[in-house]
Amino acid sequence: MLSLKNLKKRDELDDTTTLPGFTFYDLLEPSMASKQQNLDSDDNGGGCDTNLGMKRVYMEKKEPSATTNELLNTSGQKKAPIVRILENKRLTAPMGAALKNMLGENVRVVTTPTKTASTTEIKILNKLQAKPLNAFGNAPVKIGSTTIAAPTTSPKNIGVKMTPIKTADGKVIYLQKSLPVTGGTTSKVPLASGISDRLASTGSNIRHAILSKGVTLSGTCTIKSNSPSLSSSTARGLTAAETAKPAAHPSTNVVTPSASSGLIKGPSSADAVSTPVATKIQVVRTADGKLIKLNQGSPSVLLNTKPAIPTTVSGNNSNKVMSKPTAQVIIKGPLKQLPAGSSLRPIINNSGSSNNATSSSSSAVASTAITTSASPSIPGGKMLVQSSTGKQIVVANKDIIKLWPMPNTSTTTTTANPNTASSGLHAIQLPGKSGLQYVRVLPNNSNNSSASNETTTSPQKVSLGRPRTTSNNTSSTISVGNTTKIVMKTTGGSIVPLPSMQTLVPRRAPGTTPNTAYTKPLGNNSSLDGAHKHRVSDVNVQIKHLSSDSASDAGAPEAKKARYVIAMPHTSTTSASGTAPATAPASQKNMQKIMGTRATQMQRFTVQGANMTGSNNPPTRKIYNLVTKSDANGVKYMICNKGGEGKPRTVFNTTMRRGYTLADSKLRRPLAAQQARLKQMKQHQHRLMLPAQAKQRQQLQQIQKHQTTITKPQQQQTLKSTATQETKIAIPSKPLFDILKPPPVPAPAAGAAAALDALGGTRRKHCNCSKSQCLKLYCDCFANGEFCQDCTCKDCFNNLDYEVKREEAIRSCLERNPSAFKPKITAPNSGDIRLHNKGCNCKRSGCLKNYCECYEAKIPCSTMCKCVGCRNMEDRPDVDMDSMDSLVDTKLQTNKVKDLNGTYLQENRSNVYLTDDVIEATIMCMISRIVMHEKQNLPVEDTEREVMEELGESLNQIITFAKEKNDTFHTDDPKTTAA
DNA sequence: GAGTTTGAAACT
């Protein structure tokens, strides 16, 4: 089901969208596939031969509220060597003329000049106020040159009522209800099952007429009526899908190839009881008594399906929505020669893809349309298609099956976008090959670019909220049983349920293999082995991709991934290694939400830069996508997405102890933390230096030994160090970002509690709960809304296996404290200093150890705290002012001082100067330097130097400004300055 | 790694 949605989504994409390598059954969930097979077999039992030279005309009454019907002719995918093309098929000229005559002047019937005209299948979904054939009385119905006689008995099958149809060439054929052909019975067919009988018995409920041309009327069809007596689909052996197709309107009529045709309509299964039921026409007996098996699988043209109206098929748990075909010929308009009540509208809507006629009143147009659809170099009757692997092959038109519309499993799938519905996703079946190949018909001008564009993906979105209609073959929201859990497909192909507290529904990152995208629905009891342990961070990583603009990146899919993320405000530090892809679950999750909720501003820098590695590789074009997002607190994040190789790399803060979620990373760090950060940045630079480069560094330092803070040599060494580790990434911004990102925290004393993420040095806590079952807030994982993963906990229930218990625990926690899962540390307003919402309650630690949540969060204690002997107010031991001595006057450091009553006299005002905007501006200036240098192909050393110079200039300006303001501040009110 | 300390969470 999910795959169906996904494929639909694929088709909504433009023609550059990478095609999935699905087979059709990959698109079906097992039950559905099985159902399909059953239907196929059912049809086959009636002689579903795909190679009978037949034409079929389906007429369907089209009602205003009816949903789109679609023909999914897939019966041949397993056995028929013939590849059929549906949407490109047109009526042959005689039949087209007949149809036109029948349908009216405004009806355009186009015919494709197919060589195998005998296999053309025409489906008319008319808009008649359908009346049963017998409603015509004994008078024959004449459609064009084809006459449909009143129900009668066939000349050679006494007792079996047949509907003779006189064709244009004078032949008379008889329609006979689906017979158990294999049984060879010629006995009278029960009324309820014989079409003629049914026509005679169902009164005015017959909605469809089966037209034919000559003896070629064929096709396994279902004819619906509203006859209550026929509503029991089970009596007919209809599948659940059939029974589920309700007629939202009593006059809904469908004539469709049954089974694999997939023409199923109806919004819900609730109407199944009163739903018009379908009777299959499986054989056609010709005038000479020849019994012709209906050709269910033969190509067909679907006429007059309603555009952009999803056809909902009631499925197991959700409706399957099929949207309109992109290339179907839609005939609307009154059938002139049909009884009153016909409501076909004189519209032809060929919302065609590139290979479809837009509109035509003649068959020649269709022919032209097909011709023009092919590349100029492609022979007529051929199409240039692109496989999922990017290969472009020429396929005969007849070998292409348009797969649009495709059933969609979503219950809320909206109608297809007509503009996007023209994407040429097709299935082809090549002789000698089993299964369908899904390709895209390339437009004329895309045969060269499609391959390169294959990895180009449409802008990804981050959706918020509970399961919604997403059609994506990567990560999607699916239903889990009867509940609506948010489950995402991860890059690793596993299903990851999002913690209940999360509301993010991201989509999968581009470049992932669509073949792995099949995500079967989860039952209530789905254990999801291996899934619950999957990292949410796998999903989180994708979020960064989503935020990056991949439209113009021509590199590998990985190039779309955000390589650098700068999260400006950090409460702690992370990521020691600059080379390994980092994942910081908590922070990334934060970023997910941020990006999903906040508007994005993106700047793109395209740089034809020099080879920064110094290798012989030619300069590569680099694209920097700087995505700036703001969180709820106004703190902005930037993502530098470089076009090029490299793995996603993020810079995030670590997960704080006990519930330091979301807001921790989003909120402004106080001055002390900023100072600490700068100091750590400095320290980090030292750590990045390889020992082998120490000597060179010393030499450089001798040259610039008077530089006391961040110096070029250090940065240069940093850059070189990084370049050594990641030689293929020739971009100077990376070390820059290394510098700018929060440096790693010192190694934890207890390694088990805070391990380094193997993916990128991102610290991720692993709980060690033993008694709480990880379902209480004692557990950091639980408190952070995460599943336990790689933890050393015992009897852990914080996973999908115990989702029920887990959610109960969540509810319990929320009952006790509705804010239990809210960030403990927030800032009242954007730019304000962060504060612990509850405050600590320390008594013995002096709030100078990590026992203290305030201290751990690197924020000073506030009036909210009830701590005793608090020392977490100034002179923070973790703050080394070396790097900040000249940055901020010490008087501007944390000025939190309690008076005798414990009231704080003054808040920290440092953030007035070193705001996130200032930091961001500084970074942007540095980046701009990089960009400019790359444009000029300047040496990386120069770039590094200038970047650091830019940083220095910025810092000087900040310092100068801060000093000036500080002086003014003290002058104005010295009393407010605490010691 | 074991034991201790600590403070938040949970409980009464």
Place this chain on the structure above:
DNA sequence: CAGTTTCAAACTC
């Protein structure tokens, strides 16, 4: 709401 207990992380050795 306060006191107590439970719990797991932080910390020490």
